[in-house]
Amino acid sequence: MKRLLQLITIVFAAQSFMVNAQDANYPNRPITWIVPMGAGGTSDVFARTIQPFMTNYLGQPMVVDNKAGANGVLGEDLGFNAKPDGYTIIFSSASVAANPFLRKTNYDPRKFVPVIYLGNVYLILLANSDVKANNLKEFVEMVKTKPPGTINYSSWGVGGMGHLATELLNIEAKINLSHIPYKSSPEAVTAAISGQTQVTFQTTSLAIPQIKAGRLHPLAVAAPNRLPDAPDIPTVGEMGYPGIKIDTWFGIFLPPNTPRPIVDRLNKAFQAAITDPEIKVKLEAKGIYPKGGTPEDFQSYFQSEMRKFNRIVTEAKIESESK
Template sequence: MTIKLFSRLRIGSAPRVAALFAAAAFASGALAQAGDYPNRPIRLISGFAAGGATDLVARIVAQSVTDALGQPVVVENKPGASGNIAAEMVARAPADGYVIYLCNATITMPAMFPKLRFDARKDFAPVALVAYGPSVLAVNPKFQVRSLRELIDYAARNPGKLDYASGGVGNITHMAMELLVSMTGMKVNHVPYKGGGPSTLAAVGGEVPVVMAAISNVVGHVKQGTLVPLGISGHERSKALPDVPTIAEAGVPGYEASSWYGILAPAGTPKPVVDKLQQAISAGVAKAEWRDKLTVQGIEPAPMDPERFAKLIDSETRKWNEIVVRNHITAE
């Protein structure tokens, strides 16, 4: 059974978020201990190409820290190996707060990369969770299924005959579907595509009847009637698709699988520096202009301090490694 850490840590609750914003405003003691940091530009390394949800989060973080700390934050996109090239680069950087890493949930799937040359928990200092983005389980309207329960029943009647599309092997959409399969006993066939856009279009065009994809890929097709949503993968409904139940609501209690975006620094980065970065990020995400830009993409602001972010990484690593090992998933 999965650990509903997102909901248990109450990242979406107004009191918790308000408390984080208040801490960002009043933690002057911690800021003073950081001395004159930063006194030169900060490099924010992203392991993914420019454009898309991850890059949007990177730009928001960069501008937030720039505004709060008065030094430019330069986003450097270094795509490749599911973000691991960029992660290793930051893991080996000086622990002074001038090189930081924008990670996503892939950082918690080390079992999928047998040649990995860093340890996410030993080589990094968690700084802050920024936001999370659930996926949507959807079907082509010609496929005569209109609920998750009907999909599970169909799969039971037709074992091994149902195909689903994802954004690629090891992509969070793939992992989210594998988690659902493990919790329901469905026997289905994975059809990986090179990204969420192509996988969504494959379902729209009828190449495959079912897709698990990011909300940003799906929402337009739902509104046009070219895809039928069955459930949201996150711990709560999405503001982008408020009428669509979560998968847990739709009949799989305890299910939860979201992509998320956070900031890591090299291990050994001084705590006052980590705290200063975290407070700047949380204050930035609180601004309505940034919240709105995230929400329209199906991404929810989720400020989380270093301690709780570390717990999230630990919990997600246990969850996803179990799925990876059980299903012999490898991205190499």
């Protein structure tokens, strides 16, 4: 028995040595970077902006693989079930924290291994010319004079941040805007311009060109401070609704049980990418604001986001697609 225990100890020690050696040599082959959204979207643009830096920093190709479907669920599921060796990483957005409350998933997002909070894109509430309000405060006052449900808003789909942001506005302002979902942000914007809907929350990169062209006007930006590229747009807090804290954020996750040395290696690499002066300028020009931090920082933020989305879905009585 004593000899058997010694053999078992030796085997475990050898396996541990091999795992540690593999981690120390990471990476030594190409890395697949799953982006659970379609090509050309903000997630894809963000990933491809920092992809060359990551490839150079890690010394191995980092291949962006778009796996769009079900508001990110398809790509997230593939990433969740990948081998936890650091050669498949998931570039996800805020939808990963909302999806469990809106649709059936075959994975538990809480079991993802968080790497880093990369950055975010703020949302601007846009209105068409039929809306005579100049800001969010005036808009809420106007809505309250109308019969419930007579003012419509468009979004890029159920569970998208534009949808959830407006439902949070409904909750905080005690109003009742009716949701008309579309398949994409451009379609939602077109609906607002044409008068099919009256307002829409959109990312700054899409909203600001519409504002400059005079097709839609801004009511407020859901950001803690006024934006450098849109200093004239008041924040939701300035308009009396500091509780509307919602944006499209992006972060890196790994499959469950990925070893900590790999997590730390990737955290360091992505932190270097988003703090590189040249990349930072490119991202901010696209309305993307880099964040960064430790895996623990991201884990704490991710959990708080899940609690927030659970509250919105529950209070707004948004029906899950799985029902």
